[in-house]
Amino acid sequence: MTALAKLFRATAFKLTLAILGLSALGAGLVLGIVAWQVIKLVDEETKQTIEAEANGLAEQYELGGVRRLDSAIEARSREPGSTLYLLTNSAGEPLAGNISQLPPGVLDHVGFVDTTYEATDASTAGRRALARIFALPGGFHLLVGHDLSDRARIGAVMVRALATSLIFLAGLAALGALFVARRVLRRIDAMNSSARAIMAGDLSQRLPVSGSGDELDRLALGLNEMLARIADLMMGLREVSDNIAHDLRTPLTRLRNHVEEALRQDADPSAYRAALERTIEESDGLIRIFDALLMIARAEAGADRAGMSAFDVGGVVTGVTELYEPVAEEKGFEMTVAVSPGLTMTGNRELIGQAIANLIDNALKYGAANLGRGGRVHVVARREGSQIVIEVADHGSGISNADRQRVFDRFVRLEGARSRPGSGLGLSLAAAVARLHGGTVRLEDNAPGLKVVVTLPARDPALAPPPAQAQAAE
């Protein structure tokens, strides 16, 4: 597309055309009203002049009849000026005056009349005049009039003024359009080239912002925020895939080493069997890590939102706690649970169950007093306003303030925990599940120990009445 074609297609250009049209209309209207007023004034004055002239002639007529009037008109007609006279007899023949020709029948219209005429000096033809016609006794007609060329001239001046101002207006508008369009187009072109650079893979690029705070700037700022968010997500994704590569590589290497080692030795069938069983165990571990990562990714992408329904969180907390109770007892823990009734929320029961299981599992793994054996784990589920709060508290060594944010990252395992089985994904998954449901997970000091607090939005009965209510009302 050529630069000119681009200019003509630009919004700024179209806008300028519209403005030009409107201002031309405005100018025409103003000039038209002025012209109309001026012409009205001129007509008014002309009528007064005709009136005065007629009065003078009426005096002459009273003094000496038609003869006196005739000579007065003869005398006045010879004076220079634009006053017109005509006296005719009953046959319609001109007796005196400076008009040689009139359209037929004009003299029959007694009173003011706007007509064309021809003067006796024949200098001009087809001029216009405003005239007053008088009928005198004896069939005589008298016309006193005034030439209207002044009025026509004023009209012409007005038209010329309008045309001139329109030319200037058009020039100004074209200049403005050129300026605005070039300015806007240049900025849009700059934005376009930035966008292309970003599409080409340079996510650090941003759209230019002029600093004027106009619509284009606001658009660029909005798009830049979006780009920042995308860059964040991409970074997170890259980090995750790096972590996955690293954390799956380690167990994969271990698995491969074990198999190779078993192959190298001339072992008896039972040793081969043991090696194979171990291989299966390790691949199962890999699958679990993979499933957990997938679950986190899906929860973070909000992919499981469709499968949500109303369920009793209290029941899930009680159920999961009961599921772990024998394990807790075996490990020497005393596990207590306090669940308030009526904790209904909308969500994915399986994911919430998995999150609670992860937290209890963590408490039983790391919550032993002095990393020894046994301890106390307290699980609470209650309602706080519009929130459901689930707490899993232990009396272990806790997590230091510095590490409390870090442990939510995938695969992060603190010192002292690395030697134990686990993937470092439990808290990440719990946090992702909470986020999916519009909630949070935070870590608090249980003095001593760790208290994990999960906050989830409760189902508001006013917003979505459960169908059970209708049945209960029957």
Place this chain on the structure above:
Amino acid sequence: MRILIIEDDRDAAAYLVKALREAGHSVDHAADGVSGYDLAHEGGYEVAVVDRMLPKMDGLSLISALRAQKNETPVLILSALGQVDDRVKGLRAGGDDYLAKPYAFSELLARVEALARRRPKGAPEETVYRLGDLMLDRLSHKVTRAGEEITLQPREFRLLEYLMQNAGKVVTRTMLLEHVWDYHFDPQTNVIDVHVSRLRAKIDRDFDAPLLHTVRGAGYMIRDGAR
């Protein structure tokens, strides 16, 4: 038992056919949805194992079509999508059980056998399970062994009930978690083992012949060793 396998992956199918035959079953295989539907529609299979992603007709459509034809062959859905939603979708389409790939063959075998044992619709339900001298009354929630009453927690009762329902067959840990606790997530720890050993302590400890056995690499089985 006659089993139909509908799976397009040649290796996976060959492995399944071989392993199920070794387990003593008669196995037919179809490599796409349409031929699979035709075989299943002819009937005569006790269980069908259906992969979700199939050429020509996907697994879920195949199951829906079978159910629409009033074909009630129990179906185990195999899927590479192991997520909660996919499971729900599969069961809603008319599947009877769902197993995510990759799976342990012991898990698949246990589930296939559990499906085949399903009581036909309308058949009266047993109210008392007996196994050797162990008796479980589902109505009065009473358990006795050799006439002695054994007190069980409600969850232990349901655990034993499920095991006895599948007496003589392997029941895996995930099957127990699904049927006794109604959870489908990964419990991280050997929680089920601890529950089972508690139950075992109550029903087996004071008696000579153990009934509740651990099947290595697979799960648990309750059977009367004397028979």
